[in-house]
Amino acid sequence: MARAFYSDVLGLTEVPKPPVLAARGGVWFENGAVRFHLGVEMPFRPAAKAHPAFEVSDLAALEARLSERGFTVRPDDDLAGYRRFYVADPFGNRLEFLSVL
Numbered sequence: 001m002a003r004a005f006y007s008d009v010l011g012l013t014e015v016p017k018p019p020v021l022a023a024r025g026g027v028w029f030e031n032g033a034v035r036f037h038l039g040v041e042m043p044f045r046p047a048a049k050a051h052p053a054f055e056v057s058d059l060a061a062l063e064a065r066l067s068e069r070g071f072t073v074r075p076d077d078d079l080a081g082y083r084r085f086y087v088a089d090p091f092g093n094r095l096e097f098l099s100v101l
Contacts, residue, residue, distance in 0.1 A: 046092030
């Protein structure tokens with residue numbers, strides 16, 4: 001599920017974890033300068049407040065792609081100079097996406 005969302009929907013490429021870290025579980029993704037690591041924690045509790053923010057070049061296209069796949073996009077206009085929204089990944093973790101106006 002993580003691979004499908006972060007690779008197929010968000011366009012990040014999965015990269016291998018170093019062998020010493022691979023035994024811990026989780027998965028790593030990259031796209032250009034962006035590096036995103038997902039870990040495994042038990043018991044699991046989604047990050048509902050703390051979150052990463054991704055600046056993207058085509059926010060409208062990403063919003064449409066997320067909506068088409070059934071994800072609820074929550075617009076937010078509280079940051080001057082940016083258009084942004086929040087979405088929860090398949091596990092309930094909060095993600096922010098924004099672009100400069």
